[in-house]
Each structure stands twice: as C-alpha cells, then as structure tokens.
Amino acid sequence: MTEITGMTGTTPRWEQRFRAPRVGLPDWAEDAPDRSLFVSNATGTFELYAWDRASGTQRQATDRPNGTTDGVLTPDGEWIWWFRDSDGDExxxxxxxPFHGGDDEPAVAGLEPSYPAGLALGRDGTAVIGRSTDEDGTTVHVVRPGQAPAEIYRHRESAGVGDLSHDGTLIALEHTEHGDAMHSALRVVRLDGSVVAELDDTKGGTEELGLEVLGFAPVDGDTRLLVGHQRRGRWEPMVWDVASGEETDLALDxxxxxxxxxxxxxxxxxxxxxxxxRSELWRYEPATGELTQVETPAGTVSGATARPDGAVEYLWxxxxxxxEVRSTSAPVVLDPPGAKAPGSVPVKDVWVEGPGGRIHALVQKPEGSGPFPTVFDIHGGPTWHDSDAFASGPAAWVDHGYAVVRVNYRGSTGYGRAWTDALKHRVGLIELEDIAAVREWAVASGLADPAKLVLSGGSWGGYLTLLGLGTQPDAWALGLAAVPVADYVTAYHDEMEALKAMDRTLLGGTPEEVPERFEASSPLTYVDQVRAPVHISAGVNDPRxxxxxxxxxxDRLVARGAVHEVYRYDAGHGSLVVEERIKQVRLELDFAARHLGTPGTAGS
Structure with missing residues (x-):
C-alpha cells in the first residue's frame, strides 16, 4: 500500500485522516459575536476551544482524558458552560x-447529576436546564441569578428544553407526554411554568406527526417561534406566533x-x-417570500450559522x-494547524428497488475492477442517514482494497416521514430487508465478492450487524459490531431513560408488555445461528x-465455541480519543485480514 510522509515520520494515509487536526463549526455569543467556541481534536482528543476573533487568540478550554464536546457560550460571551460526565457515561x-480562562466551577448549585435534556441561557443570567434520570423521568429547572433552582416541569416520558425567548420571558419545550418518543409536541411556558401555548400534531389524526423547536425570533418582545413540522410528509419550517396562535406556513418549494x-x-x-x-443552503425573506441560494460546493453541510454582518459560516x-469551516465571505474561516487529512474517493449513488420502496445507497470502491471484498457499513440512529460527507472509517477500508456500501434503509432520515417511521414493531428486521436488497444488487452488479461480504456498523449499525449475522447467516462472511445492542431486553432495562422511551415507541411497549416483539428483534434470539466470525467492541461506561x-x-458465543473477538475500552458510546479510534479500526482491519485473506494494516 502507498505510504506518504505524515505528521510523525511515515504514516499510512488512513491513520493520517484520523490524526489530522479538525475543527467543528464555531458557536458564537449572541451579544458578543467576536467570542466563539468550537470543538477540535488538535491535542489528539476532542475538546472545547475558546476563540477571540478580535485578537485572533485561541485557547483550549477543557482537558479531560475522554474528551469534551458539549459546550455553549452565555449570550454576553463572558462564560463557557460545558457538560462534565464520568468517562463518557453522559x-x-x-x-x-470564564471565557478568557480561569477555574472551572459548577454552573448551578443544588442540581444532582443527570443526563442532559436541553439547556437555554438568558441575557440576565437565567438558565433553563433540562434533566433526565431513571427515577424522575424528565425535569426542567429555571435558575435565576442568586436563587435556588425551581422545578417547572416533570414527566415520566422524554422531553427537553428547546429555546428561551430573546427577552428571557418564554420557554419552548419539546415533550412526548402522549407516549410517542419519535414525534414531539410543543409547549411554551413562562418562567414559573404556567402555560402560554400548546402545539400538538399528534392529536386528531390517524397518523402522529412530529414537531421540533428551531428557535425564537432574536428580537425582544417578538413572540414568533420557528418550528419544524411534518404535515406534508417531510420536515419543513413554519413560524408560530405563540401569543396570537397564528401559524405562517412557508411552503418552500x-x-x-x-x-x-x-x-x-x-x-x-x-x-x-x-x-x-446532499445538502445546500438558502436565504428566505419572510416579508416577500423570496428564496435565494447561498452558494456552497456539492457535498454535505453539517452545520451553518448566519453572522451579524450577513455572512454565512458553514461546516462542509x-x-x-x-x-472545512467556510464562509460566504472567506474561503476558510478556521484553519486548524498541522498536516491536512488526505482525501478519499468520491461516492457513487445507487438506487435499488426494495420491499418498501426505492433504497438509496452510497458506494465507494478502490481502483481496479471487481468483484471486491465489500464492507456494508451500516449507520446508527436509526433516525439518521449516510451522506456525501467525509468519513475516515470507510476511507480506511477503501485504502485496503475493499468496496464500501452504505445503505439508507427504512428508518433513515431525509427521505420523508413515511420512510423514517416504517420501523415500528418489526424493528431491525425491516432494515435488514433493505440491506439484503442492496447486497443482492452489489453481488449481481459485479461490485462485491459474495464470499467476502462484511456486515459492519456502530450503535444501531452494530445492532443490525449482530441481528443480520443471526437472521441471514448464509449471507455474510464476517461481522464487525461496535457498541451494539446485543440483548434487547437487558439493553432496555439498563439503558438511559430517553432511549427506553424510544424503544417503547419502536416496539409498542416494554419487554413485559410485548415480549414477542423484543424477542423477534433481539440479536440474542439468533445467536446460535451465527456462523461468521464476529468482532465486537464496547465501551464499558456506555449508557446507550x-x-x-x-x-x-x-457468553453465548463462548458457550458454543463461536469464532469471535471482543475489545472492551474505558469510555462510553464510542471514543473521543483519536488514538483509541485508530486502535479500534486497526483491530477491525486485522480481524478481517485474518479471516478473509485480505490486506491488513502491517506496513500500510
């Protein structure tokens, strides 16, 4: 394999992609836009960095063994709030x-540890904090300067803080009190918890539709709330005046x-x-209905924000x-120091007819003609989707001579509400039907070597990997499952409360209420049918x-003498440490090489 000189001597291209310094889209203080906060892996671990744009100075704000990514600036830019968990357990x-440095301190006294459920910070120092625990469900507290936290909301079902109005008088909450964790309703309350307005698209129809908070208008006294809705079978924005109840449908074409x-x-x-x-950006003028495209290259915009001067910054x-963090006013806004990540090969779009409709897949392949050993890299979520975006993991497999296929199965976002909502009750099995249809195309087209098919994924993708190895044992030569659901019943009882709510929605109840559905969707049910070698990696502090x-x-694999390897590491649902992530990919590459006779990492 080709080697190039990297940051420390001769480093394989695939490792260079992981080690190359990266930065996230900077968040900026609303009333002090020259003060920004961003995430970077410049030290080898993803941490938060403060950036004073006026002076050009940057400093590392957090420094923890397992990294830190959750942080926000107060509107005045004087403080950085960041979430401290224990070894990735969330x-x-x-x-x-302080923004310019100083000792860390608890942001609020009197609140016990919890899972985060949203945060909104006001201009007068008020904080609205969403919390989730197994004992209490979701609670929301308002903390005024110099006062103890006041609980204004509590419910067993999942909920979260959406936004605080510009003048700090109204709070927008997302909640699932109706019991469907996939489709939120909205409630706007005052700081004392009294209700101002409700918006609930789950009532009065044959289908439940979701809503999401996109943000209050950034003007004092303006009661307009930007809301995402699914009334036409996809996510779209509208403007809801929470004082008058008026809804303004944007109906963007x-x-x-x-x-x-x-x-x-x-x-x-x-x-x-x-x-x-793919994704793109537009500017919309509510007063005239004019829609103007914001020029971005073809690919994926992972985040974007409009600055006070009208420029748009985006991560592309x-x-x-x-x-890269780009802007409509500058080619690159924030350029991390050090060597740049090597590129990879572009994706090819493939559409395959499946049992539930046309399935979109993204394909990358190495030079030469197939058939290739092929990795089906299955995304997590399940409410997520693979896109034409840079990913070091798939690129590493291509470097080693594999084709990579990523499938946006039913349950994926971006293809309409019906596609996303199709999973209910036959969880896992539906996604695998779509993956099987794309697998058949990959073999029939000559892309994939049928004797060297790898099923791989992390989180929900890891779950589908284990489930697929057991329900489709003749189809796969190898399985690579990272942080997976493996035993659905035990996972339900041990996981964080918000995910329990999601599982009740997907499967229609608890394991005690619908045991047959949990059994049908659990990889443990089919573990004795697994014939392919399987590699599992897991974070010992994983709450998901x-x-x-x-x-x-x-234990079941061990009892039947199945070929497997397990790698356990001291973190949560994945790792924010670059070298740890490289180690995991190296283990997977070597496992595949040993069992498929394909190139490993030695000298690559």
Whole structure:
C-alpha cells in the first residue's frame, strides 16, 4: 500500500485522516459575536476551544482524558458552560469557566447529576436546564441569578428544553407526554411554568406527526417561534406566533427535508435543505417570500450559522474531501494547524428497488475492477442517514482494497416521514430487508465478492450487524459490531431513560408488555445461528448500549465455541480519543485480514 510522509515520520494515509487536526463549526455569543467556541481534536482528543476573533487568540478550554464536546457560550460571551460526565457515561452536571480562562466551577448549585435534556441561557443570567434520570423521568429547572433552582416541569416520558425567548420571558419545550418518543409536541411556558401555548400534531389524526423547536425570533418582545413540522410528509419550517396562535406556513418549494434558523436581526431565515444525501443552503425573506441560494460546493453541510454582518459560516465536506469551516465571505474561516487529512474517493449513488420502496445507497470502491471484498457499513440512529460527507472509517477500508456500501434503509432520515417511521414493531428486521436488497444488487452488479461480504456498523449499525449475522447467516462472511445492542431486553432495562422511551415507541411497549416483539428483534434470539466470525467492541461506561447486555451475547458465543473477538475500552458510546479510534479500526482491519485473506494494516 502507498505510504506518504505524515505528521510523525511515515504514516499510512488512513491513520493520517484520523490524526489530522479538525475543527467543528464555531458557536458564537449572541451579544458578543467576536467570542466563539468550537470543538477540535488538535491535542489528539476532542475538546472545547475558546476563540477571540478580535485578537485572533485561541485557547483550549477543557482537558479531560475522554474528551469534551458539549459546550455553549452565555449570550454576553463572558462564560463557557460545558457538560462534565464520568468517562463518557453522559451522566453529570454543567460546569462553567470564564471565557478568557480561569477555574472551572459548577454552573448551578443544588442540581444532582443527570443526563442532559436541553439547556437555554438568558441575557440576565437565567438558565433553563433540562434533566433526565431513571427515577424522575424528565425535569426542567429555571435558575435565576442568586436563587435556588425551581422545578417547572416533570414527566415520566422524554422531553427537553428547546429555546428561551430573546427577552428571557418564554420557554419552548419539546415533550412526548402522549407516549410517542419519535414525534414531539410543543409547549411554551413562562418562567414559573404556567402555560402560554400548546402545539400538538399528534392529536386528531390517524397518523402522529412530529414537531421540533428551531428557535425564537432574536428580537425582544417578538413572540414568533420557528418550528419544524411534518404535515406534508417531510420536515419543513413554519413560524408560530405563540401569543396570537397564528401559524405562517412557508411552503418552500424544495424536495427533501428542510430546516431553518433566524438571521441575527430576525429579518430572514437561513434554510438548510437536505435531499438524497446532499445538502445546500438558502436565504428566505419572510416579508416577500423570496428564496435565494447561498452558494456552497456539492457535498454535505453539517452545520451553518448566519453572522451579524450577513455572512454565512458553514461546516462542509464531501466523501472525497475532508471538512472545512467556510464562509460566504472567506474561503476558510478556521484553519486548524498541522498536516491536512488526505482525501478519499468520491461516492457513487445507487438506487435499488426494495420491499418498501426505492433504497438509496452510497458506494465507494478502490481502483481496479471487481468483484471486491465489500464492507456494508451500516449507520446508527436509526433516525439518521449516510451522506456525501467525509468519513475516515470507510476511507480506511477503501485504502485496503475493499468496496464500501452504505445503505439508507427504512428508518433513515431525509427521505420523508413515511420512510423514517416504517420501523415500528418489526424493528431491525425491516432494515435488514433493505440491506439484503442492496447486497443482492452489489453481488449481481459485479461490485462485491459474495464470499467476502462484511456486515459492519456502530450503535444501531452494530445492532443490525449482530441481528443480520443471526437472521441471514448464509449471507455474510464476517461481522464487525461496535457498541451494539446485543440483548434487547437487558439493553432496555439498563439503558438511559430517553432511549427506553424510544424503544417503547419502536416496539409498542416494554419487554413485559410485548415480549414477542423484543424477542423477534433481539440479536440474542439468533445467536446460535451465527456462523461468521464476529468482532465486537464496547465501551464499558456506555449508557446507550450498556456493557451487561453485550456480555450476555458474548457468553453465548463462548458457550458454543463461536469464532469471535471482543475489545472492551474505558469510555462510553464510542471514543473521543483519536488514538483509541485508530486502535479500534486497526483491530477491525486485522480481524478481517485474518479471516478473509485480505490486506491488513502491517506496513500500510
């Protein structure tokens, strides 16, 4: 394999992609836009960085063994709030530190550790904090300067803080009190918890539709709330005046899912449009209905924000080119130091007829003609989708001579509400039907070697990997499952409360209420049918796919002498440490090489 000189001597291209310094889209303080906060892996671990744009100075704000990515600036830019958990378990408290540096301190006294459920910070120092625990469900607290936290909301079902109005008098909440964790309703309350307005699209129809908070208008006294809705079978924005109840439908003539945020003066909307694994940006003028495209390269915009001067900053990448923070007023806004990540090969779009409709897949392949050993890299979520965006993992497989196929199965976002909602009750089995249809295409087209098909994925993708190895044992030569659901019943009882609510929605109840559905959708049910070698990696502090249910599955593999390897690491649902992530990919590459006779990582 070709080697090039990297950051420390001769480093394989695939490792260079992981080690190359990256930055996320900077968040900026609403009333001090020269003060920004961003995430970077410059030290080898993803941490938060403060950036004073006026002086050009940057400093690392957090420094923890397992990394930190959840942080926000106060509107005045004086404080950085960041979430402190324990070794990736996502259970903890909000901390804060001065923007220009200083000691960390608990941001709020009197609140016990919890899972986060939204945060909104006001201009007068008021904080609205959403919390989730197994004991209490979701609670929301209002914390005024110098006062103890006041609980204003509590419910067993999942909920979260959406936004705080510009003048700090109204709070928008998303909730699922109706019991469907996939489709939220909205409630706007005052700081004392008294209700101002309700918006619920789950009532009065044969189908439940979801709503999401996109943000209050950034003007004092303006009671307009930007809302995402699904009334026409996809995500679209509308404006809801919570005082008058008036709803203004934008009816944007764009295919696919559409989201939006306000320009800083409230005069226009920045539209984010996602369609068929690509995305683009538009400016919308509510007063005139004019829609103007914001020029971005072909690929994926992972985040965007409009600045006070009217410029739009956005995080962009494609499968072939690594991410950059760009602006409509400058080619690159924030350029991390050090060597740049090598590019990869572009994706090819494939559409395959499946049992539930046309399935979109993204394909990357190495040079030469097939058939190739082929990795089906299955995305997590399940409410997510693969896109034409840079990903170091798939690129590593291509470097080693594999084709990579990523399938946006039923349950994926970006293809309409019916496609996303199709999973209910036959969870896992529906997605695998779509993956099987694309697998058949890959073999019939000559792309994939039928004797060297790898099923791989993390989180929900890891779950589908284990389920697929057991329900389709003749189809796969190898399985690679990272942080998977392996024993659905035990996973339900051990996982964080918000995910329990999602599982009740997907499967129609608890394991005690619908045991047959949990059994049909659990990889443990089919573990004795697994014939392919399987590699499992798991974080011992994972609150989403907890370790005990993985150990139950592994014990069954051990009992029957199945070929497998397990790698456990001291983190949560994945790792924010670059070298740890490289180690995991290296283990998977070597496992595949040993069992498929394909190139490994030695000397690559």
């Amino acid at each position: 259970f903890g408290i909000w901390m804060r530190q 764009l295919p696919g899912d559409v989201s939006a945020e306000w320009y800083p003066d409230g005069s226009a909307l920045l539209i984010a449009h996602s369609f068929e694994a 990448s494609s499968a072939a080119l690594p991410p 796919c907890p370790i005990r249910q993985i150990e139950n599955y592994v």
